[in-house]
Amino acid sequence: MKTNANVYVVKRSHAFKGQQLxxxxxxxxxxxxxxxxxxxxxxxxxxxxxxxxxxxxxxxxxxxxxxxxxxxxxxxxxxxxNPNVIRKVILVHSKLMKLELTTGEFITASRRRISTVLEQLSLPPLKATEESPLGNGINEYSVNGLLDRRA
Known part of the structure; x- marks a missing residue:
């Protein structure tokens, strides 16, 4: 089964080096x-x-x-x-976004906060393909190190 997935690799902007709470x-x-x-x-x-x-x-x-x-x-x-623990941003459909963490866990983002989360991660707005929320039209962002886009 072929998916129409967009994979983006973006720069991490939050170093938090030496900062403590x-x-x-x-x-x-x-x-x-x-x-x-x-x-x-x-x-x-x-x-x-x-x-x-x-x-x-x-x-x-x-x-x-x-x-x-x-x-x-x-x-x-x-x-x-913490934005540094996000490995991938996956938009299953327009109202469901999952964040894969570096630990392998998945966090579901609130429907109303999807655009804000993408903006804070410096990612362009996503539009899910209208195919199926069951996996046919998954858009995927990969958050690692350098800016790169693969279609």
Whole structure:
């Protein structure tokens, strides 16, 4: 089965080199490059680290961290994502976008935030082919290192 997929490789714009975040209630500061994502849970936030098996729980809302981390991307109401952990951006159809992380996990972006996520990643707007949301018309972006487009 042949798919009409667009694959883009883009430059990473967020280095986060040496930047740290102090998590309230925790003694150690965390490097921003070691944070995979933050997930809101009411007035609490779970901080998922790349090298940890369990998330850190912090008694502040996700908005508190969104204001402190302008380089992170709000992919849905409850998820703030480090752009450096995104491997691929896949638009299944016009209202469904999945982000593949470097860890192999998939995060689904909110329907209303698709255009904002693409803009923050410096990717052009996507238009899914009208074929089928079951996989025939998948557009795919690959986020790695250098700017390159393959048709």
């Amino acid at each position: 102090r998590l309230p209630g925790h003694r150690q500061q965390q490097d921003l490059k070691s944070i995979k994502l933050l997930a809101g849970d009411g007035n609490y936030t779970k901080v998922f680290l790349l090298d940890a098996t369990h998330p850190l729980m912090v008694s502040h809302s996700l908005k508190f961290f969104a204001d402190q981390l302008p380089g992170f991307i709000r992919v849905s109401r409850g998820t703030l994502l």
